[in-house]
Amino acid sequence: MISVERVSKSYGSGETAVRALDDVSLAVGRGEIFGVVGQSGAGKSTLIRTINSLERPDSGSVVVDGRDVTSLTGAGLRSARHNIGMIFQHFNLLSSRTVQANVELSLEITGAGRAARRSQALEILERVGLHGKAAAYPAQLSGGQKQRVGIARALASKPSVLLSDEATSALDPETTTQILDLIRQLSKDMGLTVLLITHEMDVVKRICDAAAVMSEGRILEQGPVEQLLTTEKSLLGHALFPLGDIPETDNTIIEITFTGATSDSPVIARLARRHGIDVGILGAAVETIHGRQTGRTRLELPGEPSAVAAAVADLRAQGLFVEVVK
């Protein structure tokens, strides 16, 4: 649905030039929720803005729903944008317009008639849970409600893609969860493809099917979230389960990732029993990813290297994802 091919973009020139995007490629499938994570300054914002051509790349191409937006200008670009909704960290609602009029702006732009605008605006407002707020002004709403208006405005013209630029970063954790759940629900109901950028790992945990990690204008890894979790040295896998620094020890340290089916087998007890290893638990984290309990445990395995190697092999034989970190 969204295909970013070898996109580069620099700001400034000469010595002081900053490479915001460095040969970035990305593919988001239809109906997928794709998250790009990274710290501020990583180039996420520039990346998402190339998708609707708010930012033009220096090279490379961006194809959305079969249309190469990098080659479009004027009316062609505007019509492509009608198919790509966008929501923002600071909502960007017009303070002079009511909630309904804010949503209607989107339909005024696509040229809908007065009656159609009204009925479609009210319908989408109902969908985002703002029934009864149509006549309010943005200043009278809470942050979460403002973002709901933003979502309604972005989706009023029934686009097939939604771009989310740090849409929950200005919201408290509880509101963030509600907004993310709403996006997930709308994505399912409307067959919407979502590309979101965020610096919050919780967003990825909560709604993303696939994710990419960005740093200094480059994509370091990308793929389905569950696959990244069980990839050696995956940055995302580690970031999702913060277990702290690895302690100083002579013993071997391993990390076991449990997903779905393997999460309830008595791994540690069996390890002690079968291999006679006095397993030390250094840390554990359990997260609900994609509605599924997923966990990671960091264990210290004292003992002979051969015994430890046998134990690790045994764990792997049980279908567990084991990473030897030290």
Place this chain on the structure above:
Amino acid sequence: MIDRDDPYFWRDLFETILKGTGETFYTVGFSLLFTVVFGLAAGVLLVTTEPGGLLAKPFGSRILGTVINRLLDVAVNIGRSIPFIILMILLIPFTRLVVGSFIGATAAIVPLTIAGIPFFARLVEIGIREVPRGLIEAAESLGATRWTILTRVMVAEAVPALALGLSTTVVGLIGYSAMVGAVGGGGLGDVAFRYGYQRYSPEYMFGVVILLILLVQVFQSLGNFAARRLSHR
């Protein structure tokens, strides 16, 4: 010297001031109309033709945008830096060309407009600059045309600031109109000058001053009220 004991003194004073007020409204009203139209356009262009602005490249030409921006900026600065009394005199040939005369209430509209446009343009510029960049971006993301962004986002969001700017401009124009009056432009300034100063009547002088104070109060309050009502921030 006007005879204060003349039985018609107060009636004459009332009628003269009333007529002066009417002329002031006439000159200020028309110059305001032109000021708003051209000042709004100039103010909007000042903001939008800047590098990175909405009209940074009109007709695809960055040079044209820069030229318009620089020229407007210089023109506005010149307009703002010439003292009104001098501008008025400088404009006499132009006024004569446009109106056919440089004396009278109608002729006064020309220098008032020329002085009002750059004044209002700067206020428009400030007001429009206050509109957050994100709003323009949001409209762009919805596929809005530049005209839609200009009218329904930039200007629409700046309306409370424009209302305040408008009342400030009205007040400024009333002040200038009194100055035009002193050199034959009619209105309250004319009354104060001819009756109050040249014919030594403190009644006329104070009458005009009090009326001017009232007018300024009323228009400023109207502007403040409108700005408050129009703002939903």
